[in-house]
Amino acid sequence: MNQSLPYMVIDDNFDLNYGLVALVLYKLGLSPKNNAVLDFERLQIFLYLTKYPSKINRMLQLAGKKYAAINSRYIYTIESLSTNVDVLFDRAKLKHLLRHLAVRGMLACDKTSDPKSVKYSLTPEGVRFAEELLKRSDGEVHAPVDFLASPPNSDNYFSAVLDVIESLAPLQSQSLSKLNAHLNSIFKGDFN
Template sequence: MNKLPYIQPERELHYNLGILLLILGSLAQTSRNKKVLTIDKIQSFYFLVTKPAFLNKVLMLANKRQIAIDDVDYYTVETLSVNVDELFDRDRLLTMIKILSSKKYLSSEYSNSEGFLFDLTDAGRSIASKLESGYFRKVKLFIEQLSSLQSQSPSKLNGYINTVLKQGI
């Protein structure tokens, strides 16, 4: 008898590319069209979007409005035992960025003060706008709340994350 493979959704490439597209589509520019997404911010935002209970703690520390989280999202193994690898696994993120770039979904520009700033192309925005079903609906809500942290520096974001890691969820 063959065993069925167990697929971890959070490790599935297309799922992760979808989340990254949504983050880039919503958070790459401020309301004044200033590009703000560096690789460090993308990594922090990705980490927070995929861990809503953790995101709420960071929002609380930043004195921002928290989100209502379903029990399904709060009481998970990931919440109880936070895997911080995503905060430090730059290779994984760079691989996803390369994939989006190779499909012409990603644009980047260089700033002397901040380094590379990322955004979606029109083709990337078109694809991101189609991600509306299933868990992507929830991800969009999490990203909407995350936009209140858009102006924070990467070091400030990491400070909030480190504080929550020390305190625990």
């Protein structure tokens, strides 16, 4: 009698991943000049870093960016410290999530700024959805937290995740080839 254990692999939870993709697009989908900047590959990299935040400060260091104060409870977990790269190479999962965002009218696609690649962002409906994820139990929308000045908001999981996603903002301007090179250095353990 061979039965599976009665638990769900969190990486495969549709609702969680749907929310994470929406939040990455919400926070990083547009540049400060309001241009869509996330193509499929960048979105995949930022989703990976959101799920494995122990790699974020190394990425920032390699990119010559300022260190991000990320709460250690998000960084020092067994999952975060692992080098599971499935998220980076499983295009089908992210395509499925993007398709669902599009069907629900939450995904905007821009091909005018760069005809070689489609850039993704949220529609106003998608922004409303992301902001609903961030509502606290008192109905207020999450505000960014300064981890050095105050403890993280543990009232809402997605608010805590948004703090991690916000730390990726300095990487928005990095080219895809640089992001990939930095990730390769991290995976190889090349810390020079």
